Amino acid sequence: MTAFFFDGHDNAPVTILLAHGAGASMDSPSMTATAKALAEAGFQVARFEFHYMAARRYGHRKPPPRAETVNPEYIKAIADLRAKGVTGPLIIGGKSMGGRVASMVADEMFAKGEISGLLCLGYPFHPPAKPEQLRTKHLAGLKTPTLIFQGTRDEFGTRDEVVGYGLSDAIEVIWLEDGDHDLKPRKSVSGFSTADHLKTLAETVKAWSGRIAS
Numbered sequence: 560m561t562a563f564f565f566d567g568h569d570n571a572p573v574t575i576l577l578a579h580g581a582g583a584s585m586d587s588p589s590m591t592a593t594a595k596a597l598a599e600a601g602f603q604v605a606r607f608e609f610h611y612m613a614a615r616r617y618g619h620r621k622p623p624p625r626a627e628t629v630n631p632e633y634i635k636a637i638a639d640l641r642a643k644g645v646t647g648p649l650i651i652g653g654k655s656m657g658g659r660v661a662s663m664v665a666d667e668m669f670a671k672g673e674i675s676g677l678l679c680l681g682y683p684f685h686p687p688a689k690p691e692q693l694r695t696k697h698l699a700g701l702k703t704p705t706l707i708f709q710g711t712r713d714e715f716g717t718r719d720e721v722v723g724y725g726l727s728d729a730i731e732v733i734w735l736e737d738g739d740h741d742l743k744p745r746k747s748v749s750g751f752s753t754a755d756h757l758k759t760l761a762e763t764v765k766a767w768s769g770r771i772a773s
Contacts, residue, residue, distance in 0.1 A: 561632075561639040562613070564606040567598030573768050574603045575650045575678060576640055578633060578657025581623040584612055589741040590654055592757060593680060600761035602768075605645070607636045609660075626659050626694075633660050637673055648772035650764075652678030655715070655740065658707075659683055659694060665703040675772040677705040678764060681740045684716030684724065693724070701727040704771040708760055710738020733763055 564585055575597055579585045585606040594604040609629045611621040637651065651661045651674050658679030668674045685692050705727070711718055711734055718734055726732070735742050735756045737749030742760070744751045 560642070561607050561636045563636075563640065563643070564594075565603065566594045566606075567601070567603040569603055569645075571601055571603035573601075573648045573650060573675075573772050574605060574640070574645050575652065575764075576605045576607070576636065576661075577651075577678075577680075578636070578653035578660060579606070579608060579612060580653070580655035580657055580681075583654075584608060584615070587654075589743075592753070593654075593742075593760065596757040596761040597764060600765045602764070603645070605640055623656065626656055627663060629660055630664050633664050634668070637668060641673075648675040648768070650674065650676045650678050650768060650772070652680065654680045655683050662701065662705070663697060665705070666701060669703040674703070676768065677701075677703045679705065679707040680760075681709060681713055681742060682707050682716060684721060687714035690720060695724050695726070698724070698726050698730060701729050703729060704767075705730040706764060706767050707732045708735060708742060708763075709733070710735050710740065710742050710744070712737055712739050712744075715740055731767075733760075735759065 579590055585608045597604050609632050611624055614621055652658050653661050661677055665677045709732055736751055737744035738756055742756050743753045746752050
């Protein structure tokens with residue numbers, strides 16, 4: 560059974576399932592702050608870890624596997640979340656690699672009526688400094704309603720790059736000014752704080768979920 564970390568009320572109308580990025584756990588500061596902001600906006604948020612990351616808690620230092628190899632773990636997490644009694648609309652997603660994995664299983668789950676949408680936080684469109692190694696092929700025909708939050712300083716995909724990718728019409732990209740891969744801005748440069756961006760994120764997700772999960 561997948562182990563989950565919950566934020567928010569279990570009677571919330573919509574649940575969001577989030578997976579972590581390649582190098583940081585489900586309770587990293589970035590994941591925790593995002594989960595709490597979404598919970599305060601009225602969502603129940605469930606976080607989980609892929610096996611390689613969970614193993615690190617017991618001293619087994621494993622490198623991140625190829626993202627597509629953990630697709631079955633994400634599908635199992637959805638089933639296990641339902642088995643725990645979570646009903647109602649479900650949005651899946653995650654931070655960086657977690658969001659990428661969710662995006663690869665989204666259409667299968669959407670077609671089955673298991674999920675209502677996809678939420679990606681800092682999508683890794685390509686590895687840093689390697690813009691030719693795109694991870695976007697499956698995004699061109701994506702049918703699942705999708706919201707991607709991307710910082711304008713994100714090394715994994717800039718605004719100028721992403722505009723030319725030919726993404727599906729089901730995808731909406733929200734740009735957070737001066738945000739890095741964790742969506743954090745430099746307040747002295749941008750005039751925005753991390754709290755400002757988290758508030759924008761939570762409010763945007765709430766309005767979007769009202770359209771797709773009603």
